[in-house]
Amino acid sequence: MNVTTAAAKLAPGASSSDLLNQQEEVYRLRLAILKKDEMEVASQREKLRVEQSLHAKQLHLMRDESVSKFRDFPLLHGRYVLTNLLGRGGFSEVYKAFDIETLQEVACKIHQLNESWSPQRIENYRKHSLRECRIHSALN
Numbered sequence: 001m002n003v004t005t006a007a008a009k010l011a012p013g014a015s016s017s018d019l020l021n022q023q024e025e026v027y028r029l030r031l032a033i034l035k036k037d038e039m040e041v042a043s044q045r046e047k048l049r050v051e052q053s054l055h056a057k058q059l060h061l062m063r064d065e066s067v068s069k070f071r072d073f074p075l076l077h078g079r080y081v082l083t084n085l086l087g088r089g090g091f092s093e094v095y096k097a098f099d100i101e102t103l104q105e106v107a108c109k110i111h112q113l114n115e116s117w118s119p120q121r122i123e124n125y126r127k128h129s130l131r132e133c134r135i136h137s138a139l140n
């Protein structure tokens with residue numbers, strides 16, 4: 001069956017030009033629907049990518065927390081109750097903590113020195129840490 005025969009069956013008296021215009025309109029509508037669907041799929045894909053990234057980060061933190069010396073969340077200096085690990089770097093860990101003297105949430109950065117370091121390197125790291133502490137204290 002050719003286009004002219006199909007046109008005669010679908011719309012008696014309609015010209016093949018009218019049928020082509022109708023088909024073109026149908027295709028435009030289908031294309032618009034497909035583009036909308038494609039945008040929805042892309043949006044969902046991006047949401048899933050973000051969610052996957054958040055899950056990976058959480059798994060990484062859980063792994064780091066499980067091997068930390070502070071995984072039992074001890075009370076530090078009789079003042080800071082560690083609540084959860086926020087991040088871990090090469091030689092330090094940062095915990096969310098609660099200060100029982102000021103009744104505020106705080107961040108505690110716990111430095112861990114490498115036993116194989118020379119006394120000079122330990123001293124340099126200590127100076128760097130104290131300078132960092134002074135800078136953070138000045139922010140309040």
